[in-house]
Amino acid sequence: MIVVFLLLYVAPGDPVQDMVGERADAETIARLRKDLHLDEPLPKQFILYAGGVLRGDLGKSYITQRPIIEDIRERFPKTLLLAGTAMLLASILGITIGVLSSRNPGGWFDRLSLGFAYLGISFPVYWVGLILILIFAVTLHWLPPSGYGGIKYLVLPALALGSRSIAFLARVTRSAMLDVLGGDFVRTARAKGLKERSVIMRHALRNALIPIVTVLGLDFGYYLTGSILTETIFSWPGIGRYVVNAIARRDLPAINGSVLFLSVVFVLVNLITDLAYAKADPRVAFN
């Protein structure tokens, strides 16, 4: 929090000049600086701000005069929805593709999925987003190009946001599965006469989960904070765009508040990931 605060106040740019717009007068600027305590020494500004945060008050936006906490409350659930859907898509598609490719390494499906994985990892998300819009919205008219609404508005941005993870997860799952499938317990399971489906799903996949959960956990944090481009391309009214706008306009309380909030979320996600390890592998205990 201190670092963000200091960085912002040291950075060039002046919130008041962004408030008043292009044509202004010196008296108005001086008065607004005073109103916003921007003329106070930095430590005092920080104490004023930190005091507010401790009381659960993130302050009001300089630009819009709305409480920051309301802005976050309005936008964060939308980012969470997008990130959650992207992650769900990524896990379903990524793990399925990974498992299928591990069944027959070097086969046509494996090679095809490898090709797509390289593309998925290499293409920047805004490019993937625009291509998805071009194909599924402009050409085929199956889905709306952008905006926020029902499930049909969710598909394209979630795919775009998840594209990197689908590719990455597919590769991670494949190699984890190949490691596990060579294990003695898999031979045992097969020797017991279990069906191949059961061998894969109940025995092999379960043991391959640790690296998969790690990737998912790391990616989820990336989704929440890195959804800025996706939200911009798809006009998705989430927290990423809010932060970008706040930075562009030097809306200090808005930047401080949302960065603080996102940091807390990031820590929580990491905690949940660690707890999920224990669920995936009983050997990981957390006492």
Added chain:
Amino acid sequence: MHTRRYSFVALAVMVACTGGESSPARRSLIDSRDTYDPRSLDPALSTDVPTGRAVGYVFDGLVRFTPDAQIVPGLAREWTVSPDGLTYTFHLRTGVKFQDGRPFVAHNVTASFQRALDPATKGGRGWPLYPIAGAKDYADGKASSVSGMTTPNDSTVVIRLTEPFAIFPKLLAMPVASIVPDSVPANFGEHPIGTGPWKFVEWKHDDYLLFAKNAGYWDTPPKSDSLRARIIPEPSTAVAEFESGNVDVLYVPEGETRNWEETDDKKAMLETAPALRVFYIAINTTRGPLSDPRVRQALNYATDAAGILEGIVSGRGNLAAGVIPPSLAGSDTTRKRYPHDVAKAKQLLAAAGHPTGIDVELWSSQTPPFPRIAQTVQANLAEAGVRVKIVQRDASSMREAARSGKTDMALKDWYADYPDAEDFLYPLLHSANKGVGGNVSFYSNPKFDKLVSDARREQDEAKRVSMYRDADQMAYDDAPMIYLFFYKELYAVQPWITGFVVPSIFTGQRWTDVQITRHP
């Protein structure tokens, strides 16, 4: 196998259903032009374009702009000016109601102006009202009310100015001078109530604003029932929405201009209007060799403005030989811009004592098309021996640096707030506006100042226009900027839309005449 065949059929049906040109089933008008969330819907806070546009839908001012930037009566039926040019008497419309049913009376006018100026409102945009006597003192907290406004009766407002200012009514068409009702609640910015043609319905932040027809509007009510202003930050996405038929009008991005102009069915949808917007490079006239007018002229000669206009903004505009756009009175369209003449530039630099050229910094923001213009200028100036270092910063940092005089040259554009040559000459070049006021050339020429100040006071239109023309020429010869070009708006409008006229000024289109017409 069965399901596969089924999905294949579904796919074929879906593709077959996607007609291109038919009008949409929706009845609501949809705009795509806002790229970021408005600051607020409170007129007193209208310092940005999306805010100003939305405020113009919900509210009225005493006067307003037409799409071609003419000024017409709004809540004032008519007005008279005293012979000394100091007193304006506005005769108001009677029987006008706010959208919550309360009547509009003269007192609302003075209260609205006072509120916009009130330091407690923290709007930051009092200047359009500063010509009113006592307004500046009130805004600075030195007076308890604005002395220059009186309301002799419910339908008359008398406004006294500190000095004659013939174009004052134009400033009253700006969003900040909109009329609001009494006892405005704290959340007015989220729930605005005005007398305008559209009622506010809902605002989903960063998503859209929705307005409904105000059936009881005192002027002709809108022809459509609702208007949705979508907020689409990415221009390519706006294009995709337009091509999908989901929005009715589109700013055609500069980079797509050629594509649209050269495709027949797209070309048919294009509409254009001259924008009151100039692109220029402010030369800080107080820094080193740049204080010599010969050096500044040399920079103008060395810059291939025509090449930039053609190559970077696809020819969307006219070369600038002065700061007054060609659609405004006072512009001298016979004046030719400094030709691209490298030899002449070198000669001027040598004459100024810099035979080996000079080193300068050119600041630019990261927003397209500025970085590409900066690079081209850098290459142009290099030919004349001017070594340019480009400093690229985000818009906010750059603005602060330019205003505090830390930039040698700053690549900028300027949009008019009201359609008058004064809105270019005065903020950009008058010494009273050095720095934060807009004059980041720090240009100071007493003769120019006097001419512009006198023009502001001049009541005779013809005389005033000729003074503007002279002032523009005077500054042009001093070259406090590298003159680039005046921009031209290029919109695409769906074939099913009637009544949409591309506005020259951003508050000039209120969608009242626009509707979706169905072709059988």
